[in-house]
Amino acid sequence: MNTYSFSPGRSLAVQLDEQDELGVYRKEFYVNPSTIYMDGNSLGLLSKRAELAVLESLQDWREHAIDGWTAGQHPWYTLSERLGALVAPLVGAEPDQVIVTGSTTVNLHQLVATFYQPEGKRTKIVADELNFPSDIYALQSQLRIHGFSPEENLIRVASRDGRFLDEEDIIAAMTDEVAMVVLPTILYRSGQILDMERLTAEAHARDILIGFDGCHSVGAIPHAFDKWDVDFAYWCNYKHLNGGPGAVGGLYVNRKYFGKLPGLAGWFGSDKMKQFDMEHQMTPAETAGAYQIGTPHVLSAAPLLGSLSIFAEVGIERIRRKSLLLTTYFMDLIAHELDGFGFTIGNPTDEKRRGGHVSLEHPEAARICKALKENKVIPDFRAPNMIRLAPVALYSSFTDVWEVVQRLKAIMAEKQYEKFENQRNVVA
Ligand SMILES: Cc1ncc(COP(=O)(O)O)c(C=O)c1O
Numbered sequence: 001m002n003t004y005s006f007s008p009g010r011s012l013a014v015q016l017d018e019q020d021e022l023g024v025y026r027k028e029f030y031v032n033p034s035t036i037y038m039d040g041n042s043l044g045l046l047s048k049r050a051e052l053a054v055l056e057s058l059q060d061w062r063e064h065a066i067d068g069w070t071a072g073q074h075p076w077y078t079l080s081e082r083l084g085a086l087v088a089p090l091v092g093a094e095p096d097q098v099i100v101t102g103s104t105t106v107n108l109h110q111l112v113a114t115f116y117q118p119e120g121k122r123t124k125i126v127a128d129e130l131n132f133p134s135d136i137y138a139l140q141s142q143l144r145i146h147g148f149s150p151e152e153n154l155i156r157v158a159s160r161d162g163r164f165l166d167e168e169d170i171i172a173a174m175t176d177e178v179a180m181v182v183l184p185t186i187l188y189r190s191g192q193i194l195d196m197e198r199l200t201a202e203a204h205a206r207d208i209l210i211g212f213d214g215c216h217s218v219g220a221i222p223h224a225f226d227k228w229d230v231d232f233a234y235w236c237n238y239k240h241l242n243g244g245p246g247a248v249g250g251l252y253v254n255r256k257y258f259g260k261l262p263g264l265a266g267w268f269g270s271d272k273m274k275q276f277d278m279e280h281q282m283t284p285a286e287t288a289g290a291y292q293i294g295t296p297h298v299l300s301a302a303p304l305l306g307s308l309s310i311f312a313e314v315g316i317e318r319i320r321r322k323s324l325l326l327t328t329y330f331m332d333l334i335a336h337e338l339d340g341f342g343f344t345i346g347n348p349t350d351e352k353r354r355g356g357h358v359s360l361e362h363p364e365a366a367r368i369c370k371a372l373k374e375n376k377v378i379p380d381f382r383a384p385n386m387i388r389l390a391p392v393a394l395y396s397s398f399t400d401v402w403e404v405v406q407r408l409k410a411i412m413a414e415k416q417y418e419k420f421e422n423q424r425n426v427v428a
């Protein structure tokens with residue numbers, strides 16, 4: 001892999017595929033042979049291991065009924081904890097600091113309800129103007145619940161160019177009126193990685209708590225939440241972790257808060273041995289498990305049992321290495337083949353700041369995406385002008401990337417996109 005030297009012909013793609021030590025994992029996934037899937041950063045593909053885990057969970061239900069909580073192949077009572085332990089190495093945490101529960105937005109509500117404790121003039125929450133809308137809605141509503149107006153108390157750090165955030169600007173927003181900072185690990189549109197270590201240190205130097213939305217980074221890049229001393233994080237498991245549509249999400253809580261009462265409490269946050277004492281005085285788990293609410297959605301968590309076993313086997317470092325080579329190759333091909341067609345690379349090119357996808361900006365982006373789909377390439381479109389293309393280390397090949405660029409070149413050269421309206425679909 002370290003012999004990469006760019007050339008535009010297909011032979012380099014073939015050579016990179018031959019050298020690819022992760023190439024064997026492609027056959028573990030249901031890759032539709034007639035399409036090239038570039039949307040694993042929105043919904044990861046089904047793996048055979050994930051499918052098997054769901055079937056085994058159904059078998060547990062069929063055979064054990066209520067006893068499936070403690071018997072069967074994947075006892076449900078401790079499933080969330082066991083899955084948390086499997087995700088923990090991917091976020092740089094100890095097993096008891098991670099729990100698989102809820103969903104991204106629900107977990108954010110839980111964590112803000114737990115950790116946002118306005119005091120005196122420290123009432124503000126810092127976010128950013130590029131974050132995913134659901135996070136912003138959640139923060140606005142949490143402020144309202146506390147009786148604060150979001151207009152005054154939610155600071156959305158501005159982007160200088162509409163693509164990226166500058167850490168300097170975020171740090172400048174950390175005033176003594178700020179109680180909490182909530183930011184993405186990787187921006188969903190441009191794929192920029194924020195410097196989480198630096199931002200955490202700067203927030204803590206000002207007595208501000210900081211949490212991260214890891215939707216676009218968990219399973220794509222390594223993290224060191226524990227080492228960086230991040231206060232909390234939350235993410236979905238259906239993108240890079242391939243947990244399936246609406247898969248149960250995940251959250252991380254720094255060990256120093258173990259024992260802190262959950263803002264939104266429910267009986268599955270109890271100490272597991274106490275839970276069935278049925279007392280009205282809650283005894284929360286002394287782990288991140290305390291931030292669960294109700295009964296786990298077992299069938300929406302089950303695929304992760306299979307999917308995460310692939311991550312445990314491969315390791316996030318190797319995934320990241322291949323992912324970077326895939327996106328480097330992608331950008332080199334784009335520069336060589338698509339020059340003059342009006343595209344701008346909208347993701348960071350620097351490896352330290354580049355996440356798992358390539359973002360191409362173009363005024364006709366919506367209809368170019370439609371033409372790509374007609375050409376059996378699955379990207380996604382993000383308003384107003386972005387085409388996201390995610391080659392995924394576990395199941396995309398270098399030949400896929402080469403093919404995508406050739407098809408895109410034909411679409412542009414032949415203006416194939418002109419037959420579509422330049423408007424997004426209902427689900428873009
Ligand atoms: C960065 C980010 N945050 C939040 C969400 C919302 O997640 P959910 O709908 O699972 O709550 C998404 C994707 O849907 C996302 O990409």
Ligand SMILES: Nc1ccccc1C(=O)C[C@H](N)C(=O)O
Binds near residue numbers: 132188427
């Ligand atoms: N949850 C979804 C449901 C339907 C369609 C897309 C999503 C996504 O996850 C989009 C993704 N968060 C994004 O980065 O745009």
